[in-house]
Amino acid sequence: MVKAGIIVFPGTNCDRDAEFALKMAGFETEYVWHDFKSVENYDLIFIPGGFSYGDYLRAGALARFSPVMGEIEKFVLKEKGLVIGVCNGFQILTEAGILPGALSRNNSLKFICKDVVIRVVNKNTPFSKFISKEELVIPIAHAEGNYYISDYKRLKQNNQIAFEYIDNPNGSIGNIAGIYNEKFNVLGMMPHPERNSVKLLGNGDGLEILLSIRRFLENERDE
Numbered sequence: 348m349v350k351a352g353i354i355v356f357p358g359t360n361c362d363r364d365a366e367f368a369l370k371m372a373g374f375e376t377e378y379v380w381h382d383f384k385s386v387e388n389y390d391l392i393f394i395p396g397g398f399s400y401g402d403y404l405r406a407g408a409l410a411r412f413s414p415v416m417g418e419i420e421k422f423v424l425k426e427k428g429l430v431i432g433v434c435n436g437f438q439i440l441t442e443a444g445i446l447p448g449a450l451s452r453n454n455s456l457k458f459i460c461k462d463v464v465i466r467v468v469n470k471n472t473p474f475s476k477f478i479s480k481e482e483l484v485i486p487i488a489h490a491e492g493n494y495y496i497s498d499y500k501r502l503k504q505n506n507q508i509a510f511e512y513i514d515n516p517n518g519s520i521g522n523i524a525g526i527y528n529e530k531f532n533v534l535g536m537m538p539h540p541e542r543n544s545v546k547l548l549g550n551g552d553g554l555e556i557l558l559s560i561r562r563f564l565e566n567e568r569d570e
């Protein structure tokens with residue numbers, strides 16, 4: 348069984364939803380407290396959403412200094428498995444420099460919580476390969492989701508754009524809703540797949556992403 352570690356910081360609030368959704372997608376799960384010094388045993392690291400350290404200074408700005416982040420950096424460099432950061436998880440990954448660019452306040456300066464439609468841009472990554480749809484309905488819930496990168500052109504040319512909003516809710520450059528690192532073993536996205544993981548919560552589109560990740564890890568990973 349593929350194993351996911353769910354990273355928990357003081358102020359994380361989507362850890363339980365992540366656990367539920369990952370279990371629905373067939374993962375074995377474990378919580379990993381932010382001062383933990385080993386993430387080696389996981390196939391997937393899930394950094395969930397929330398308000399780590401109360402979003403003090405900037406969302407993710409303090410969490411990036413937690414001991415577990417150094418371990419995640421090593422995990423990424425060694426290409427041990429995959430890392431996904433959702434919402435505050437995405438913010439933490441950009442603050443840590445594991446993903447390029449930055450997330451700042453929504454251009455409305457308001458917290459936005461609603462369903463959005465995103466387009467799957469790069470369909471050939473460990474995260475997206477087995478997604479069966481072109482577009483997914485996934486909820487957003489953030490105040491700092493306005494993605495910016497100075498070298499947008501390069502990101503696009505490298506096919507590092509994972510998802511684009513159909514109707515941009517926050518002012519992100521190029522309608523970006525999610526991106527990959529250069530090695531395609533890290534995904535950061537603002538919409539919350541775990542919040543639409545079963546039909547009771549919407550149409551279940553979020554599960555598509557988690558199932559795709561599990562299928563890749565089970566069948567296509569180079570050992």
Ligand SMILES: NC(=O)CC[C@H](N)C(=O)O
Nearest residue numbers: 396397434435489490491
């Ligand atoms: N749902 C979340 O992860 C919230 C992210 C972050 N605290 C923000 O408001 O931008």
